[in-house]
Amino acid sequence: xxxxxxxxxxxxxxxxxxxxxxxxxxxxxxxxxxxxxxxxxxxxxxxxxxxxxxxxxxxxxxxxxxxxxxxxxxxxxxxxxxxxxxxxxxxxxxxxxxxxxxxxxxxxxxxxxxxxxxxxxxxxxxxxxxxxxxxxxxxxxxxxxxxxxxxxxxxxxxxxxxxxxxxxxxxxxxxxxxxxxxxxxxxxxxxxxxxxxxxxxxxxxxxxxxxxxxxxxxxxxxxxxxxxxxxxxxxxxxxxxxxxxxxxxxxxxxxxxxxxxxxxxxxxxxxxxxxxxxxxxxxxxxxxxxxxxxxxxxxxxxxxxxxxxxxxxxxxxxxxxxxxxxxxxxxxxxxxxxxx
Ligand code: GDP
Ligand code: ZN
Numbered sequence: 002x003x004x005x006x007x008x009x010x011x012x013x014x015x016x017x018x019x020x021x022x023x024x025x026x027x028x029x030x031x032x033x034x035x036x037x038x039x040x041x042x043x044x045x046x047x048x049x050x051x052x053x054x055x056x057x058x059x060x061x062x063x064x065x066x067x068x069x070x071x072x073x074x075x076x077x078x079x080x081x082x083x084x085x086x087x088x089x090x091x092x093x094x095x096x097x098x099x100x101x102x103x104x105x106x107x108x109x110x111x112x113x114x115x116x117x118x119x120x121x122x123x124x125x126x127x128x129x130x131x132x133x134x135x136x137x138x139x140x141x142x143x144x145x146x147x148x149x150x151x152x153x154x155x156x157x158x159x160x161x162x163x164x165x166x167x168x169x170x171x172x173x174x175x176x177x178x179x180x181x182x183x184x185x186x187x188x189x190x191x192x193x194x195x196x197x198x199x200x201x202x203x204x205x206x207x208x209x210x211x212x213x214x215x216x217x218x219x220x221x222x223x224x225x226x227x228x229x230x231x232x233x234x235x236x237x238x239x240x241x242x243x244x245x246x247x248x249x250x251x252x253x254x255x256x257x258x259x260x261x262x263x264x265x266x267x268x269x270x271x272x273x274x275x276x277x278x279x280x281x282x283x284x285x286x287x288x289x290x291x292x293x294x295x296x297x298x299x300x301x302x303x304x305x306x307x308x309x310x311x312x313x314x315x316x317x318x319x320x321x322x323x324x325x326x327x328x329x330x331x332x333x334x335x336x337x338x339x340x341x
Contacts (some may be wrong), residue, residue, distance in 0.1 A: 046058055048243075119202030196249050285297060
């Protein structure tokens with residue numbers, strides 16, 4: 002099958018690319034089937050993105066840099082069919098997006114299966130950071146996991162207990178130490194051979210240290226992926242994928258420090274807030290209930306009965322307030338228009 006122009010609706014689903022494709026009338030088949038010889042089609046995954054080119058790792062082994070023509074879009078994590086110089090991305094799941102400083106939506110990586118939310122006793126994350134991370138993951142269909150790093154630091158055991166108490170019913174809580182190489186295999190085990198995970202967390206909690214501990218020859222593989230692009234690691238590369246020895250893949254998000262810039266909707270917070278699972282199974286009277294003051298709200302009932310602690314309800318309200326104020330800003334049409 003020849004490489005085909007991608008379905009525009011796919012781009013819209015990612016919130017990007019519309020209007021940015023080439024306006025030319027060039028046949029999308031150009032370059033594939035003109036020559037008499039049959040161009041072999043190979044499956045692979047985009048493991049690095051350099052703006053004008055991507056690096057594809059083929060399932061059968063080996064990597065290749067492919068220049069993107071104006072009508073082609075691909076992001077890190079995409080499964081792709083490559084025929085000659087043409088590349089076609091298959092539909093993706095587990096899409097993580099953020100808004101850049103100019104208000105444009107950017108896809109950080111796709112086909113993510115697991116979001117590791119890394120925290121530590123020092124530095125502590127902002128209040129609500131983990132809640133937000135879990136909500137973002139769930140709304141994107143990505144499985145969240147909390148990773149408490151720096152287990153060697155004092156206070157870690159008490160912190161781990163607290164995290165399990167709050168989040169144990171919602172997701173896995175792993176305790177690790179990158180410095181002492183404790184619990185690293187537990188991270189690897191969370192990823193099946195064909196799965197992709199990403200580490201997020203505030204600066205200083207040890208994400209780079211964990212990547213270095215988990216990925217043999219990380220520095221080497223990063224320079225390999227950048228070879229030929231003419232760019233350094235921190236210029237245009239948004240993310241790179243690295244194979245773990247256990248078979249899974251981890252994303253190195255060099256250009257993705259600002260996890261907080263990922264958008265969330267109030268309805269997503271209402272549906273995915275950690276700790277509300279049991280109450281939400283019972284269900285609120287209204288499907289779009291925001292658990293504020295609606296009648297027959299299962300969450301408010303559980304809070305009144307003490308099943309949901311008051312502090313968690315307050316954390317929920319705080320996150321809703323934060324999300325509501327940031328979404329008014331980001332949907333301002335003037336702000337958006339000026340971004341092109
Ligand atoms: P990042 O900003 O999240 O990528 O964090 P880094 O990996 O740069 O680590 C920040 C600091 O924490 C560095 O000084 C690391 O040496 C230190 N660090 C990382 N992991 C551990 C750990 O398991 N235990 C201790 N005590 N320090 C760690
Ligand atoms: Zn409700």
